[in-house]
Amino acid sequence: MKRALAEAAAKLRDAEKVIVLSGAGASVESGIPDFRSAGGLWARFPPEEYATIEGFRADPRKVWNLWRELGAMMEDVRPNPGHLALADLERQGRLEAVITQNIDNLHQEAGNAKVIEYHGNARRLQCLQCHARRPLVIAEIQDSVPECQCGAVMKPDVVLFGENIPRHALFESEILAHACDAIIIVGTSAQVFPAAGIPYTAKENGAYVIECNLEATDFTRTITDAYLEGPAGTTLPELAAALANAG
Ligand code: NAD
Numbered sequence: 001m002k003r004a005l006a007e008a009a010a011k012l013r014d015a016e017k018v019i020v021l022s023g024a025g026a027s028v029e030s031g032i033p034d035f036r037s038a039g040g041l042w043a044r045f046p047p048e049e050y051a052t053i054e055g056f057r058a059d060p061r062k063v064w065n066l067w068r069e070l071g072a073m074m075e076d077v078r079p080n081p082g083h084l085a086l087a088d089l090e091r092q093g094r095l096e097a098v099i100t101q102n103i104d105n106l107h108q109e110a111g112n113a114k115v116i117e118y119h120g121n122a123r124r125l126q127c128l129q130c131h132a133r134r135p136l137v138i139a140e141i142q143d144s145v146p147e148c149q150c151g152a153v154m155k156p157d158v159v160l161f162g163e164n165i166p167r168h169a170l171f172e173s174e175i176l177a178h179a180c181d182a183i184i185i186v187g188t189s190a191q192v193f194p195a196a197g198i199p200y201t202a203k204e205n206g207a208y209v210i211e212c213n214l215e216a217t218d219f220t221r222t223i224t225d226a227y228l229e230g231p232a233g234t235t236l237p238e239l240a241a242a243l244a245n246a247g
Contacts, residue, residue, distance in 0.1 A: 008226035009242035011208040012094065015181035020086055020098040021198050025187020025213060027104050029080040029233040032073060034187070041069065053162040057128075060153045064145045067122070067156045074122055075138050079110035082186065082212075082232035085240040087111035094243065096180065099173045101188060101195045103158045116176075118169045118195050124157035133157055165194060177201035182208040184239075185224075186232050190217040199223060212236060 012018055024034035033041050045066040049055055056063045079087075087110040089095040097114040098107050103122040107115045120126075126133050129152035136156070140146050146154045159165055177183070183202040190196045196218075203209055203223040211217070211224040212235045220227050228235040 004226040004228060005238060005242050006246075008208075008210045008228065008239060009246040011182055011210075011226070012239075012243050013246045015208070017096045017176075017180045018089070018094060018182045018184065019096050019176045019180045019202070020100075020184045020186060021188065021195065022086075022098060022100045022102060022107065022186040023188025023192075023195075024102060025189075026082055026100075026232050027077070027080070027102055027106055028187065029082065029231055030077040030104075030106055032077055032104055035189070041066075045069075047161065051160050053160040056155055056160060060155065061145055064141065068141050070122060071136060071138055071141055071156075074104050077104065077106065079106045080233040082234075082236040083107055083110035083112075085236040086186075088240055089243075090114065097172075097176055099169075099176065099195075099198060101192065103156075116169050116172050118159075118165060118173065120156070120158035120166070122156045122158050125154040126157040127152050127154050170194070173198055174201070177207075178205050180205075180207050182210065184236075185209065185211040185213075185219055186236065187213060188217070190219045210239070212239075 028034050035042055050063050050066040083106050090112050097116060098112050099116045099118055100107055101119050103119055105121055105123045123136050124133055125136050125146055127148035130150040132148055148154050177198045180202050183199055185199050199209055199219055209224050210226045211219050212228045212232045
């Protein structure tokens with residue numbers, strides 16, 4: 001691990017364009033469970049039932065039970081040291097962009113200015129009928145489902161299973177993956193495509209691949225150059241400190 005950390009820091013020092021791909025694991029230490037955590041949330045609200053566009057269209061009131069709980073949870077959480085380390089790297093001019101699969105707004109809250117919301121943002125609402133968007137106000141979802149000015153029920157502005165990735169996010173991520181010299185993958189299981197394709201594209205185009213996770217993934221077994229095992233709230237600050245020492 002020490003060798004991987006030193007090598008990763010040296011590569012980051014020499015890289016011109018560094019990007020991050022983050023997933024649910026990046027926010028676990030902030031208190032938002034990932035799909036695997038034994039937090040109970042995903043056992044009570046199975047994603048295949050509560051996180052699909054078909055499920056939402058069929059019964060928005062039922063599906064809002066999950067989003068009401070997630071919305072309240074996201075209102076209370078704060079960025080953890082992993083998020084803050086990435087914001088510092090951007091401030092120092094060492095990080096080009098964060099592509100996140102997360103919908104919790106924590107990279108933005110930590111201070112990263114360039115965040116590509118690959119799966120949307122649960123702090124906003126979107127109307128499926130007239131496509132209007134507006135910020136989520138927690139009070140309005142406490143006892144009811146939010147409605148648009150046009151009268152339709154609004155959904156969280158997130159990409160549900162069965163929906164397309166926003167075109168600008170796909171396009172920008174593709175360009176970044178082709179152009180970067182290094183990619184830091186944080187807390188993603190490598191299972192959800194097309195997001196999971198981004199590191200493979202980066203690698204094919206010559207990027208150095210750093211991965212922070214609690215356990216090995218398909219990336220680790222195929223393309224990862226430096227595997228930093230452990231909670232991202234520890235490994236990312238360690239990586240940032242090693243980079244600062246590398247000059
Ligand atoms: P996932 O739940 O499939 O996998 C999470 C990964 O993070 C696992 O590999 C796990 O080992 C790792 N992990 C857990 N805790 C960690 C920690 N402290 N430090 C480092 N790694 C850690 O998540 P995914 O790959 O992102 O795919 C799930 C989909 O659901 C994505 O679209 C995701 O954004 C969405 N989701 C989002 C949130 C959120 O916004 N916070 C939460 C749950 C799910």
